[in-house]
Amino acid sequence: MDDDSRMQRWERWEGRAALPLGIASLVYLAGYATHVLARGLPPAKDDVLRVIIGAAWAVFAVDYAVHWRLSGRGLGFVTRHWLDTLVMLLPLLWPVRIVRLYDVVQRRRGGARLGLHSRVMLYAGLSAALLGFSGALAVYQAERAAPHATIRTFGDSVWWTCSTLTTVGYGDVTPVTTLGRVIAVGLMVCGLALLGVVTGSFSSLLLQRFARGTDEEGPPGS
Missing domain, CATH: 1.20.58 (Methane Monooxygenase Hydroxylase; Chain G, domain 1)
Structure with missing residues (x-):
């Protein structure tokens, strides 16, 4: 072949x-x-x-x-x-695949209705939300019965996941198990990557808008 x-x-x-x-x-x-x-x-x-x-x-x-x-x-x-x-x-x-499902549905309805930068930011946001929810579930499962754990409820896990994905890291609740810390490292890496995608796309969109506005105004003194 x-x-x-x-x-x-x-x-x-x-x-x-x-x-x-x-x-x-x-x-x-x-x-x-x-x-x-x-x-x-x-x-x-x-x-x-x-x-x-x-x-x-x-x-x-x-x-x-x-x-x-x-x-x-x-x-x-x-x-x-x-x-x-x-x-x-x-x-x-796996839940990141749901983002691809959204893309397929949009294409079957006649193509994407959003611009490239808007789609990138939307997909990155959806990916962050899905990964955050999955990470919160995994950390909660690993931590809830561990000795000296600070993540005792699913609400604690969601709060910790949000602070981790946004790279804030308050430190009021932290994983104490090996599995929980491995998941934390993965969420940190994903948080940095997704944050970079969103900020990069938004910055590029603003630069294009400003450049377009400058072109429409014409050169100075014209």
């Missing part, structure tokens, strides 16, 4: 898989949130939630396997597409 055929099949698969992957992300997020927040569920219901979460993971595993097959790169696909590998291995990042 030549490169052009691979690329065409890759693009066709991307178009077909975007909606199922977005739905799988929503199902995973709902199942995981219920599993963490609804404490004291009967074992049968908890098992059902685990099956739902596992089924969502299976959808992402199939998508990853198809991309691997279509790439024709063998093990080189893992390192070349490290972000896809990371997303498949870390369920914390």
Whole structure:
């Protein structure tokens, strides 16, 4: 199979898989949130939630396997597409797929209705909100029963996540477990990256607007 055929099949698969992957992300997020927040569920219901979460993971595993097959790169696909590998291995990042679902819906309605900079800021904001919610759930699950923990409620976890993603870091509540701190590092990195995307896009948008206004006014003395 030549490169052009691979690329065409890759693009066709991307178009077909975007909606199922977005739905799988929503199902995973709902199942995981219920599993963490609804404490004291009967074992049968908890098992059902685990099956739902596992089924969502299976959808992402199939998508990853198809991309691997279509790439024709063998093990080189893992390192070349490290972000896809990371997303498949870390369920914390799956909800970002919901942003792609939003993009697919907009395109099927006749194309994006927002400008490039507005779309970038919107997608970055949605990604931050989804990652923040997932991170708050994961940290709450890791910290709530730990000795000497300061994150005892989901509200504490949400407050800590907001201060971490915005790089404020008040320090009034902090994770004490190893897993909680690993999640904290990931949220710090994501917070810096998403904040940079939003501020960069907003600055670029302002510069374009000012440049356009200057061009419309014409040179001085004209």
